[in-house]
Amino acid sequence: MADDDGTSARGGSKRRSAAADRKYHHGALREALIAAAEHLLAEKGVDGFTLRECARRAGVSPAAPAHHFGDAAGLLTEVAIRGFVALRQALQEGNAHGGGDPLRRLHEQGLAYVGFATSRPGPFRLIFRKDRLDCDDPRLSEAGRAAFLELETAIRDVTGKAGTAPLDPPTFGAVLAAWSLVHGFAHLAIDGEFDRHAGPGGRQALVETMLPHVLRFMPGDGRD
Amino acid sequence: MADDDGTSARGGSKRRSAAADRKYHHGALREALIAAAEHLLAEKGVDGFTLRECARRAGVSPAAPAHHFGDAAGLLTEVAIRGFVALRQALQEGNAHGGGDPLRRLHEQGLAYVGFATSRPGPFRLIFRKDRLDCDDPRLSEAGRAAFLELETAIRDVTGKAGTAPLDPPTFGAVLAAWSLVHGFAHLAIDGEFDRHAGPGGRQALVETMLPHVLRFMPGDGRD
DNA sequence: GTCTCATCTTAACATTGTTCAGATGGGTGT
DNA sequence: ACACCCATCTGAACAATGTTAAGATGAGAC
Numbered sequence: 001m002a003d004d005d006g007t008s009a010r011g012g013s014k015r016r017s018a019a020a021d022r023k024y025h026h027g028a029l030r031e032a033l034i035a036a037a038e039h040l041l042a043e044k045g046v047d048g049f050t051l052r053e054c055a056r057r058a059g060v061s062p063a064a065p066a067h068h069f070g071d072a073a074g075l076l077t078e079v080a081i082r083g084f085v086a087l088r089q090a091l092q093e094g095n096a097h098g099g100g101d102p103l104r105r106l107h108e109q110g111l112a113y114v115g116f117a118t119s120r121p122g123p124f125r126l127i128f129r130k131d132r133l134d135c136d137d138p139r140l141s142e143a144g145r146a147a148f149l150e151l152e153t154a155i156r157d158v159t160g161k162a163g164t165a166p167l168d169p170p171t172f173g174a175v176l177a178a179w180s181l182v183h184g185f186a187h188l189a190i191d192g193e194f195d196r197h198a199g200p201g202g203r204q205a206l207v208e209t210m211l212p213h214v215l216r217f218m219p220g221d222g223r224d
Numbered sequence: 225m226a227d228d229d230g231t232s233a234r235g236g237s238k239r240r241s242a243a244a245d246r247k248y249h250h251g252a253l254r255e256a257l258i259a260a261a262e263h264l265l266a267e268k269g270v271d272g273f274t275l276r277e278c279a280r281r282a283g284v285s286p287a288a289p290a291h292h293f294g295d296a297a298g299l300l301t302e303v304a305i306r307g308f309v310a311l312r313q314a315l316q317e318g319n320a321h322g323g324g325d326p327l328r329r330l331h332e333q334g335l336a337y338v339g340f341a342t343s344r345p346g347p348f349r350l351i352f353r354k355d356r357l358d359c360d361d362p363r364l365s366e367a368g369r370a371a372f373l374e375l376e377t378a379i380r381d382v383t384g385k386a387g388t389a390p391l392d393p394p395t396f397g398a399v400l401a402a403w404s405l406v407h408g409f410a411h412l413a414i415d416g417e418f419d420r421h422a423g424p425g426g427r428q429a430l431v432e433t434m435l436p437h438v439l440r441f442m443p444g445d446g447r448d
Numbered sequence: 449g450t451c452t453c454a455t456c457t458t459a460a461c462a463t464t465g466t467t468c469a470g471a472t473g474g475g476t477g478t
Numbered sequence: 479a480c481a482c483c484c485a486t487c488t489g490a491a492c493a494a495t496g497t498t499a500a501g502a503t504g505a506g507a508c
Binding site for chain 4: 274275276277286287290295
């Protein structure tokens with residue numbers, strides 16, 4: 001927003017590279033850094049992420065991010081919050097896609113969870129890398145809680161335990177089991193642990209083929 | 225082993241710190257570095273691991289490890305191989321503890337998997353961090369395959385599909401589901417994702433309480 | 449006893465995150 | 479219109495890391 005870049009008072013119209021025409025006061029550096037971080041994350045993953053590279057892409061000095069985010073964890077926390085929001089949205093869309101049947105909704109949420117992880121492994125990995133995040137940020141905790149609640153209410157609907165009352169251990173066990181199942185599958189998939197057994201279609205094909213067979217073991221799907 | 229440190233030919237008996245009385249030719253540097261790496265991994269985790277700190281603890285220069293392992297990935301790969309061996313051993317012990325009932329054996333393997341992850345998060349995390357390992361090392365692949373086979377045969381026993389013939393998709397799905405369930409639970413546990421819901425007993429207590437409820441959703445446990 | 453060569457060190461380089469003193473200029477108050 | 483303030487950004491510096499190259503060392507073979 002407020003990107004009045006077209007008619008810069010000074011500097012003329014010589015070069016337009018990101019690092020070339022600095023305006024000293026960037027104007028929207030905070031958003032630019034977040035965008036750069038998201039792209040970098042998508043390209044190189046969490047461990048390939050670098051604060052300096054981020055600053056480079058935004059066309060500012062290595063010290064600039066500190067004024068907006070404190071340190072690298074601060075910037076990554078912002079990206080993680082957006083990751084949680086996107087994950088929650090994906091779960092909600094899966095929910096909506098499930099129609100009126102609670103069991104089908106839970107199933108669709110599982111598909112959405114794994115789909116998010118495989119299509120956006122960068123943010124997915126990031127939100128679980130507490131060592132790179134500022135866990136004291138209440139906005140992060142809240143975003144995570146909100147995403148988790150989608151799954152919990154889905155299980156509540158399946159087991160007929162709606163509301164906000166504390167869940168009994170067996171039902172809470174079902175929540176954790178559902179989460180564990182899709183979380184484990186997602187992680188194993190993006191970590192390449194299935195590549196050993198992949199056929200000609202590669203990892204993606206194997207994941208898509210096997211995921212339905214795996215989701216058969218979701219809580220509520222035949223037992224409770 | 226073979227630590228003939230007591231009677232050094234030169235240097236007398238002044239200082240005994242690891243870095244103090246170098247002998248230029250360490251004698252067992254390879255093993256010493258692996259040991260240091262394992263300790264460091266247990267203390268700081270994969271991301272806290274540092275090759276230089278390893279060399280420091282072994283009492284050698286930062287460049288010394290390169291002669292034995294090439295680079296950091298080489299050393300970590302050695303540690304990861306031992307991690308796979310230890311994991312497989314844990315699974316086998318769980319298997320043995322399960323007695324003659326295939327279903328109980330699978331259940332015990334699940335307990336062993338999560339137990340390994342929570343009691344030794346360092347190696348557990350490492351073996352899935354392909355970005356830090358030398359994945360071209362055939363010994364690593366083989367060690368991983370061997371560990372995976374423990375789970376596969378456990379499922380084969382449960383479903384009555386013993387042998388080495390390729391598994392049909394539904395049964396292979398059961399293998400992946402079992403793996404995903406314990407893998408996801410283990411990761412969520414050591415990542416602290418359950419801490420939000422932990423009671424006065426802390427994370428460990430919650431894990432121990434909920435794990436049985438989660439393992440109820442293991443393949444074969446009521447459905448197939 | 450001499451020589452060879454694996455083993456280890458010293459020194460250096462590029463890269464990273466982070467801090468600090470200062471430069472800059474957009475916006476506010478007058 | 480003008481001057482000032484302060485959030486914003488730069489430049490330089492520091493400590494730490496992985497890795498490489500050239501040289502020192504000494505254990506074991508001849």
